[in-house]
Amino acid sequence: MIDLSQYLPILLFVLxxxxxxxxxxxxxxxVSRLTGVHNPDAEKLSEYECGFPAFEDARSQFDVRxxxxAISFIVFDLEAAxxxxxxxxxxxxGWVGWSGMMVFLFILAVGLAYEWKKGALDWE
Known part of the structure; x- marks a missing residue:
């Protein structure tokens, strides 16, 4: 017979x-429904993230830069981590860890140089 008593802490955690x-x-x-605080109107349901209604389709394309x-930021943030x-x-x-990190940093430097050469970091 299977002893399920070991799963009791997990069950308590889930509960x-x-x-x-x-x-x-x-x-x-x-509580907000019962106390009457829930009172949506047109102003509460309007756009609030940018302050004005959207003027284009939400599926419009962004510039690849x-x-x-964004990917460069994530990569160099992970590098710092x-x-x-x-x-x-x-x-x-020792030297094995040092040389491994130097290879990692060299690969990242080559990637940054490639992005810089392609103009991915230039804004108009």
């Missing part, structure tokens, strides 16, 4: 998470 989600998500919505800069643990553990990894 507590479900209870907290109901408490923090569903309960405020229910936007995506290249890799450099901190590498710097801390450099004493233990």
């Amino acid at each position: 507590i998470a479900l209870g907290l989600s109901v408490l923090f998500v569903v309960a405020p919505m229910a 936007f995506y290249l800069v 890799f450099l901190f643990p590498w710097a801390v553990s450099l004493g233990e990894t």
Whole structure:
């Protein structure tokens, strides 16, 4: 017979998470409905992110440079995230860890030079 008592902490965790989600998500919505705070009008339902109504189709194409800069930001952000643990553990990894990071940084530098040469970082 299978012993399911080991799954009791997981079941308790799921029940507590479900209870907290109901408490923090569903309960405020229910209270606002019951107290009459929920009163949408045209102003509340209007656009609020940019301050004016959309004037083009939501599926319009963006310039590819936007995506290249976004991807570059993510890549160099991850580079910084890799450099901190590498710097801390450099004493233990030695020359192998140092040379591996130099190869990684060289590949990133080549990618940055390629983007720069192609004009992906130039804005008009």
